[in-house]
């Protein structure tokens with residue numbers, strides 16, 4: 001506790017006179033709806049696949065064509081996907097180590113950077129979108145906002161334990177600046193706009 | 195308009211033709227130009243080395259020499275930036291303030307104060323413009339590539355009035371040449387490498403001349419060009435604008 | 441000076457010119473990606489201004505924000521620790537591990553732990569630390585510090601990494617395909633993530649209003665570590681606080697665009713409460729930050745969000761390499777942070793710059809970096825951290841420039857002997873000639889010409 005008092009005291013002594021916070025209103029776009037085309041091109045530009053489907057059934061059909069459903073472990077909390085995915089009911093996240101495909105809904109997405117926001121309200125186990133080899137996210141087409149300002153306005157004072165913006169598959173360019181998809185997290189990301 | 199010409203020490207000693215061209219240019223546009231003969235230096239070499247506190251005598255001499263003119267003009271962005279930002283004199287604070295606010299680098303004096311709209315000059319060569327950092331980022335002679343802001347360039351506005359000149363586009367249009375005052379010897383390896391890379395960009399575009407507003411940068415690049423036995427020459431922008439070289 | 445200074449190290453780096461070219465071009469390419477994406481945002485300059493003001497405001501009210509952050513984090517079930525310096529920080533980490541009988545730690549990127557030399561400390565205590573960021577893992581295997589805050593192994597070629605992986609991870613000899621090497625690291629580190637009970641991460645932003653922390657990565661390594669561990673330790677400097685969640689919009693728009701030219705990092709994870717049955721500990725570290733807060737001229741260096749843009753754009757950094765700065769944080773920002781930690785050891789760094797100002801222009805929080813470099817020079821000289829020979833030369837110079845008579849004598853001598861130029865004062869004049877010529881000597885100086893051709897004065 002000594003250090004706490006010492007640090008706080010030093011901060012108080014050394015901080016300058018209070019300066020004003022800026023107003024951020026001018027950063028909000030005029031429309032609240034983000035552009036699907038912009039979202040798609042930005043997200044594809046960072047290595048994800050974006051597909052528009054009418055409903056979950058159409059998504060299931062697409063996934064069946066893409067993955068060896070039935071042979072690999074597919075996990076999703078979505079009841080409508082029970083045909084292809086099991087829920088995760090364990091209490092140890094390590095049990096997800098062999099997940100091949102995880103399918104998660106998201107609260108909304110951001111057009112300017114291709115990010116999808118999901119919190120633990122939608123994804124019971126935090127490691128789900130990271131530990132899987134491949135990740136699928138869904139977003140409703142009405143739920144795309146233009147920029148991060150609208151995004152945080154939308155999150156508001158939401159009470160979550162964990163929340164994350166995900167934009168693309170996991171990646172690294174640490175080796176000679178060559179981009180490699182699939183660093184530690186998913187090797188691929190598909191976002192279905194429904 | 196009474197204008198005092200400030201000629202930085204190394205220009206006085208090594209590049210008198212640039213100072214002559216500056217003087218003649220100012221005279222052409224109707225200035226009454228004086229050269230206060232007891233001038234020495236702006237004090238920047240000391241200040242940039244961390245010895246600004248020793249520059250009092252030098253500053254005082256500067257104020258004594260340049261007091262009483264409408265404007266002070268110098269063919270050097272770097273020295274002018276230093277005066278604009280750092281000239282102080284305890285004995286004559288008001289005079290120092292006036293001088294600080296009325297000292298101009300030659301190009302911005304031509305474009306902003308004299309509002310030059312045409313030039314009698316021809317320069318039938320391929321030329322690369324070296325944007326010296328202190329002129330560009332310090333005095334804002336041209337837009338900086340880092341910023342998301344409209345493009346402009348005061349030196350280019352003037353060079354575009356010169357007949358027969360062919361200006362090239364550089365790969366890195368405003369990268370530092372590595373002169374940097376004492377940096378050029380204290381960090382010899384990096385300084386030279388920066389200079390070599392800058393020169394190589396100009397050579398790649400096929401220039402005959404490299405021009406700029408700061409002879410310190412040009413001297414550094416000239417030193418490298420000569421060591422490489424290159425045919426490319428450096429020339430201060432005042433000489434091109436004045437039509438000094440035919 | 442005990443350690444080699446920047447100039448000496450840069451000299452060695454420059455002995456391999458091809459490598460310098462490669463290093464320079466790689467970083468310049470990142471600078472160009474940054475320009476391209478920044479220029480696509482019409483309000484870019486306004487965003488920088490907003491970010492700068494939010495940080496300035498936060499620093500001016502940091503005392504209250506720290507208390508507010510602590511209160512909210514604790515309400516969320518997070519445990520807060522305070523560390524006055526590097527040593528205390530390292531001890532806190534060690535004690536947390538000891539208490540839980542843990543002797544293996546997986547760590548994602550944290551420049552603060554580099555600053556505190558945590559890895560060395562824990563190793564001495566018998567704790568096995570594995571860095572999980574690929575670049576950091578590479579330099580860890582090479583037993584080197586990171587050379588860049590965002591791109592830790594930017595100084596290494598893929599061939600060198602291939603060799604390193606062959607030795608440590610058993611990849612085929614001579615294979616330097618980034619895809620293959622990354623895959624090898626993925627497999628090696630996946631096992632680490634699955635077996636470690638403690639994970640340490642850095643912190644990009646801490647929100648006073650909510651008590652949450654935000655961690656940004658591209659690889660997903662911070663999340664893999666934290667979500668699989670029983671204890672998540674997050675180390676942060678006290679300057680990482682921002683007031684409100686909505687302010688993240690401004691910083692997340694700027695951070696990745698400035699850093700690598702990406703629209704946003706792949707993951708921007710917000711940790712607010714621990715998972716059931718697990719713990720989150722946050723260590724708030726001072727280590728000189730309150731001292732820097734008190735230095736009016738250098739205070740704003742605490743606004744830094746560690747994007748690395750100032751390094752990528754710095755023509756000196758690109759041609760001298762990160763290790764030349766002999767400090768955890770290299771480049772322009774490192775050169776204004778380091779003297780605060782130790783003036784004597786880092787007296788060379790503010791001089792390792794031409795003051796070109798490009799850093800200041802790219803900085804997303806508008807730190808006047810090159811002006812602070814200039815100001816540090818004045819402070820270091822006044823505090824006596826300067827070569828005495830240089831100090832004497834400067835005194836002679838000051839006298840000469842204050843006296844027109846002395847000056848004219850010196851000038852003539854200079855032109856005749858070429859032994860003097862005003863910018864060359866530390867008796868290293870020969871350094872000019874190593875790779876450069878001096879200008880030709882004209883017939884007369886401008887002063888002499890003027891006397892003959894114009895009358896007055």
Ligand code: SF4
Nearest residue numbers: 744745747748750803
């Ligand atoms: S000083 Fe500015 S540009 Fe440099 S790392 Fe920090 S935030 Fe980025």
